[in-house]
Amino acid sequence: MANARAPALPLPVARRRLIKPQNVLWYAVLIGMSVITVFPFAWILLTSFKGPNDLIFSVPPQFLPNDPTLNNYAKVWDALPIPHFFLNSIAVSIAVVVLNVLVASLAAYPLAKMRFRGRDAIFYLLLATLIVPVQLTYIPSFVLAVNVFHYYDSLPALVFPNLASAFNIFLLRQAYRSVPNDLLDAARIDGANEARIWWNIMLPIVRPSLAAVAIFTFVVSWNDFLWPSLMLHTRETMTLPVGLAALQGFFSSDFRSIAAGVTMTVVPILIFFIAVQRYFVRGLAGAVKG
Amino acid sequence: MTTKRSLTPYLFLAPALVLVAIFVLYPIASVVYYSFTSYDIVRPPVWVGFDNYAQLVADPTFWKALTNSLVYLIATPTLIVLSIVLAIVVNRRLRGIHVFRALYYIPAISGSIAIGIAWRWLFDRNGFINSALISVGAIKDPIQWLSEPSMVLPIAILLTIWAGVGYYSVIFLAGLQNIPEELYDAARIDGCNDLQKHWHVSLPGLRPQIVFVAVISSLAALKVFDEIYVLTNRTGGILDSGVTVVFYLWKQAFTLQHAGYASAIAIVLLALTLAFSVFNVRLLERGTAGD
Numbered sequence: 001m002a003n004a005r006a007p008a009l010p011l012p013v014a015r016r017r018l019i020k021p022q023n024v025l026w027y028a029v030l031i032g033m034s035v036i037t038v039f040p041f042a043w044i045l046l047t048s049f050k051g052p053n054d055l056i057f058s059v060p061p062q063f064l065p066n067d068p069t070l071n072n073y074a075k076v077w078d079a080l081p082i083p084h085f086f087l088n089s090i091a092v093s094i095a096v097v098v099l100n101v102l103v104a105s106l107a108a109y110p111l112a113k114m115r116f117r118g119r120d121a122i123f124y125l126l127l128a129t130l131i132v133p134v135q136l137t138y139i140p141s142f143v144l145a146v147n148v149f150h151y152y153d154s155l156p157a158l159v160f161p162n163l164a165s166a167f168n169i170f171l172l173r174q175a176y177r178s179v180p181n182d183l184l185d186a187a188r189i190d191g192a193n194e195a196r197i198w199w200n201i202m203l204p205i206v207r208p209s210l211a212a213v214a215i216f217t218f219v220v221s222w223n224d225f226l227w228p229s230l231m232l233h234t235r236e237t238m239t240l241p242v243g244l245a246a247l248q249g250f251f252s253s254d255f256r257s258i259a260a261g262v263t264m265t266v267v268p269i270l271i272f273f274i275a276v277q278r279y280f281v282r283g284l285a286g287a288v289k290g
Numbered sequence: 291m292t293t294k295r296s297l298t299p300y301l302f303l304a305p306a307l308v309l310v311a312i313f314v315l316y317p318i319a320s321v322v323y324y325s326f327t328s329y330d331i332v333r334p335p336v337w338v339g340f341d342n343y344a345q346l347v348a349d350p351t352f353w354k355a356l357t358n359s360l361v362y363l364i365a366t367p368t369l370i371v372l373s374i375v376l377a378i379v380v381n382r383r384l385r386g387i388h389v390f391r392a393l394y395y396i397p398a399i400s401g402s403i404a405i406g407i408a409w410r411w412l413f414d415r416n417g418f419i420n421s422a423l424i425s426v427g428a429i430k431d432p433i434q435w436l437s438e439p440s441m442v443l444p445i446a447i448l449l450t451i452w453a454g455v456g457y458y459s460v461i462f463l464a465g466l467q468n469i470p471e472e473l474y475d476a477a478r479i480d481g482c483n484d485l486q487k488h489w490h491v492s493l494p495g496l497r498p499q500i501v502f503v504a505v506i507s508s509l510a511a512l513k514v515f516d517e518i519y520v521l522t523n524r525t526g527g528i529l530d531s532g533v534t535v536v537f538y539l540w541k542q543a544f545t546l547q548h549a550g551y552a553s554a555i556a557i558v559l560l561a562l563t564l565a566f567s568v569f570n571v572r573l574l575e576r577g578t579a580g581d
Binding site for chain 1: 310414
């Protein structure tokens with residue numbers, strides 16, 4: 001290993017930031033781990049471009065397609081309503097995020113900043129629901145969806161049961177508690193009612209926590225599978241995960257087409273996450289503090 | 291703090307409480323009731339007393355599911371250790387480190403169905419794993435990975451770990467960046483090497499994150515479904531080798547129309563998560579008491 005302290009020569013900035021020899025090992029580790037996380041996706045991507053003359057199974061494995069083609073994509077696009085899957089997923093996730101965060105940010109305010117009868121009881125009741133596995137509720141929720149709310153096989157079935165999150169209420173309550181009471185009292189003296197204080201003071205201050213909660217909720221909603229798979233049967237109502245599972249059944253052993261379908265559904269969400277990566281990481285970071 | 295008696299706090303809480311009542315409390319009460327009935331979702335439930343529970347105790351598949359779900363908890367400590375190591379690695383100030391960090395949480399955001407499909411094909415009889423192993427001479431004939439009863443669960447657990455490491459390491463990374471640099475300097479002055487430094491400074495500093503990840507990932511492990519569903523192509527694996535509690539619940543309720551029996555399974559699941567939460571809360575209290 002070269003010595004860590006380079007002589008203080010007036011090197012140009014770009015030169016100085018080049019990979020240092022002692023970091024080569026670290027890069028080897030980082031690249032090795034990237035291969036492990038990215039490889040299945042790379043394999044899917046490469047397979048999706050393979051034509052009928054390319055082997056899926058061969059010894060040694062064939063990586064690059066000999067005659068790359070977009071036919072697999074065309075086939076999947078024609079067979080399944082991929083744009084519907086997307087629009088449905090986007091609609092459901094946005095509706096869940098907006099309404100869920102609204103409900104949670106309302107409920108968390110009195111729990112953090114007001115004194116009233118039954119506050120602790122309500123708080124512990126909500127906290128207790130965190131323990132309840134959501135799968136436990138699926139049988140009664142299914143019955144409700146069919147017999148009471150009549151939203152079976154439609155998107156509202158994915159929205160309404162996911163609007164109250166004790167986890168989000170808990171995180172936002174923690175955020176609200178850090179707002180100084182003097183600020184609220186000053187606003188009250190100025191004649192602001194609680195709704196205004198909530199909207200004009202509390203919400204702006206806890207904006208980073210709201211972003212974190214929104215991102216968490218989005219990821220969970222976007223990837224939710226079991227409940228949507230119970231509710232959605234018509235192709236046009238399916239969200240992406242349900243559509244993907246249907247795709248796997250539809251093309252059973254046509255791996256080239258399945259690979260094309262998976263690529264089509266994963267790439268956009270990856271682009272989205274690269275775009276919001278900063279907020280995502282900051283949100284994750286902010287959510288858990290000592 | 292306002293002590294004034296008014297409706298205001300209840301109005302703020304009303305939407306959340308109404309939703310919780312409809313979609314959490316009512317279903318719990320119903321499931322408790324259904325678990326004492328014979329019920330197929332279509333016709334009205336018929337009271338059968340403790341029959342479902344008696345059947346459950348004698349059902350080898352249920353015991354298999356319960357065992358599998360408990361075995362799945364191996365994922366939690368593995369995830370914690372690997373995520374902390376990864377967080378320490380990516381905490382270095384290296385050029386392009388942001389790109390690597392992003393690459394590591396790709397599996398977590400791609401969704402369990404997409405990555406499940408990818409893995410199913412990797413481990414297919416005609417998949418990449420077999421062709422790679424044959425070409426390096428490790429095996430002669432392709433292995434039927436996912437048709438091999440002893441392999442289904444380990445592959446699913448591996449998938450969960452693979453998908454989770456990047457995600458949880460972001461949480462640990464944030465924790466590491468909150469640890470004051472002076473503590474590391476002090477450790478260095480005391481003669482700690484790199485490994486000792488992380489043992490004595492990083493680990494205690496990460497305690498809240500460790501507790502958080504332990505809680506989240508163990509609850510997730512107890513409720514695993516998607517991975518099994520995709521990897522075994524909805525079957526649960528040969529001889530129910532990959533069946534977990536939630537998978538069995540789903541199978542009984544929604545493919546066999548045994549909603550009463552499935553409700554009894556749901557009650558066991560609730561008991562299991564309750565027990566774990568009590569354990570986790572203990573851990574949490576110990577965690578915060580030390581800070």
